[in-house]
Amino acid sequence: MNNSPTVFVLDDDPAIQDSLAQVLRVLGLRAEFFTTVADFCAAHDPSRTGCLLLDLRLPGDGFSLLKKLKSDGSSLPVIVITGHGDADTKERVMELGAIAFYEKPFRIRELSDTIREAFERSTRLAT
């Protein structure tokens, strides 16, 4: 069960964490939550499948994590969710390997579709 795809949520805002928890629950997706980059890195197992919902502005900085995952050759798809929706940021995160960029507030249906795509990709890469 440990290898079933999981949505890793990295956001320091408790309201975002909680509301996403409700959404992922009704979507029937497994989720794990982290508040800082350090927490996530400490707990993350590269063999696991799923996707990462990453907020950029958070303690430890979302960008640095993106860079680290890329340099580590991680196969975990990253969906960036941010309040700072400018074109430059989007370009930067896409260059760093993110598969999607969502500005808060985002449409849940689109996000859920993207998560399912990410799951497929993650599972495909893993096998």
Place this chain on the structure above:
Amino acid sequence: MSATTNSRLMDEIARLRGRIEELERDHSAASAFASRELLVPPEQVDLYQHATVGLCSFDRDLRCLNVNATLAKLVSRAERECRGLSPQEIFPFESERIAARARDALQRDVEALELNHPRARADGTEQWYRFEFKAIIVDDCVQGVTGTISDVSDRRLAETSLLESEEKFRKVFESVPECVKLLARDGELLDMNAAGLAMIEAESIDDVRGESVYSLIAREYLDAFMANEEAVYRGESNSQVFEVIGLKGTRRWMETHQVPLVYSGKTDPVVLAVTRDISERKKVEEARLASERWFRSIFEQAGVAVGVIETRSGRIVRVNHKYEALLGYASGELVGHSWRDHTHPDDLQESLARVRQLIEGEVRDYSIEKRVIHKDGSTRWMNVTISPMWPVGDPPGEHIVIVQDVTKRKRGDAVLQGLVEGTASRTGDEFFGPFATSLATLFAAKYVLVCEHLDDPVTRVRTLAFWKHDRLGENMEYALSGSPCERTAAGEWSFFPTGIQERFPTDDDLVALQAESYCGIPLTDSSRRIIGHIAIMDDGPMTGNLCDVPALQVFTSRAAAELERRQTEHELRVLQDRLAHVSRVSTMGEMATGLAHELNQPLAAMLSYAYAGEQTLHDSNGSVDVEYLQELFEKLSGQAARAGEIIRRLRTLVGKRTAARARVDIEDPVVEVLALLDATLRRNEVQVDLKLDLQPCPVNIDEIQIQQVLVNIIRNAIDAMKSTEPEKRRLAIITSAQGAEAVDVAIQDSGEGLSEDELGRVFDAFVSSKPEGMGMGLAISRTIVESHGGSLSVASNPHRGVTFRIQLPLAKDFHAR
């Protein structure tokens, strides 16, 4: 001329008249004898020879038949020698006139002839003889004439004296300025002199002689007058004061002295009255009485306490009620005591020294202020004015003392002193309240308004302090039109001690305040522009023009300076506020992205909750988990409120508004700013330590401006800590009361710190370490804090970073427990 002298003259006249009558009687007797007897019968020869008068007889040819011894002696001849001689031959003086008279007597009755003998009498008086000739008729035939020669020197002398006396009397009678009159019964006027006639307005004595003077006496005195007249007829003398009404209607005051006058031989006395016109004296007397009444009424009813003191002894001779009341004594209790008894022992020596100077004539009038002891034992301050009642150069007698209670004024001096001390260290709005309070106390006025003018030319004013009855009331704005302040605001010192409502009938405020009196003082700035005014009003009349109080003038200058400063400060503050606003907007611009992100957080959460709820309902298959949905909705509305709060903060910080100070606790802006910067702090991994003082720290601040200061400092700290390892980024915010006067807010970071040079320039404008910064944030922050009467400083921490310290004064009415 007195009535007594008059009376003596009249007696003399009467006596002389009696003597004349006596002499005339003698003469007639002798002459009758001579005419009856041509020849002297032998038994009567002796009588004939020694009669007191000279006797002679002549025949029809006027040859002397005989003469008696008296005549012979008179003509210095022997009796015999005379026989046969003619009258010319017998009489050695006036011979022809005597002979002619004798000859005439043969023909008809002739009058006696009185002739002056050339030789004077031994006593030097004239010698007069009376020659009386009568025909001797026997059997209807003229036989000769008899002559009677009598010495009438005494009678003539008496007659001359009488004439002289009468003339003298008449002269006196006519020339005395008093009315001299003689009255018979029933007031019949017998005689009256010119002065009297003038008094009763009669042209001449003929107009009034025989008339009754009663008709001239004013009715109210008539009964008494008549009674007095009657008394005089009974032999009494008396005096009376009455009024007469002259023939032309003039009323005069008269004083009369009257005596009974009895002529020799007359049984009914007359009244001799000497009357003088005392109208002038009466007028003077009336004036004196009026003056005395006036003095007495002043003495008794004067607003001030008055007393008469025996100067040497200090004995109180007389005091008015006010004097007694001032010292707490009942009527009459003070008279006979010394003023020293109620003079305060500490002031006695000086008072005595002054009285000594008065006695020595070194001073005349003087005033001193001294303390007196009230009957109740309390001490009162009095202004004592002393005026000697004796003329300059005379020995000291009594002096008048006027005493005024100046305790209130003395207290006023203390209030004035208090005003000086109470307002000396105060500036701005804190000045005007104590100022108005002191003025109200000083002048015991119900209302004191310190106003600043709102436009130019001025039509509206605003109070900076408004003393009302017994406390400072709410400040207000009012229009000047029709109010007494209109004149004051135009630059006039105005004083209406009473009747202010009548003077300004359209000013309803005066009616509402029940104002009766008004004193207005304009306030001008250093360039003589009128920028405000002071109005002092009372519901009773004002005594003494307040405008004349010199100290007040000094204080109005002070108030004017303060007002000018206030206005300058206000202008400066408006500029500062504008600058602060610009700076705030600029800061907000810098923070905009962060804040926008901040708003997106709750929005994103809301959408998620909504989706979760929606899906839950969709997937429910008829069995709804109501509790779960409720939980979702609560969370959703919580996030909506969070979004609203963020927008409110944004609007508060950026929205333009007028600066307004309010009393808040210092922790309010601190907590608010931490909430505002929460996301930023979290994102920058800054650990916040908030230590709030446990006791309330109220401050009178413009909260938005102080928030702005905190935002500037905290953002500065966050920036300074960017190079610090995340786990060492610590921001400590500590509030602590500094006694009862001030509160400190210390913002301590663990950033890279500042060099000595940077520390010195950190508050300078346009100095910034950040390439995108304007360098205005800290400069404006310091201005804001200083405009709150506080200070903003920075110092390096012992180990790492710096501490900014905001010090603000605690709200005045706050007392730390």
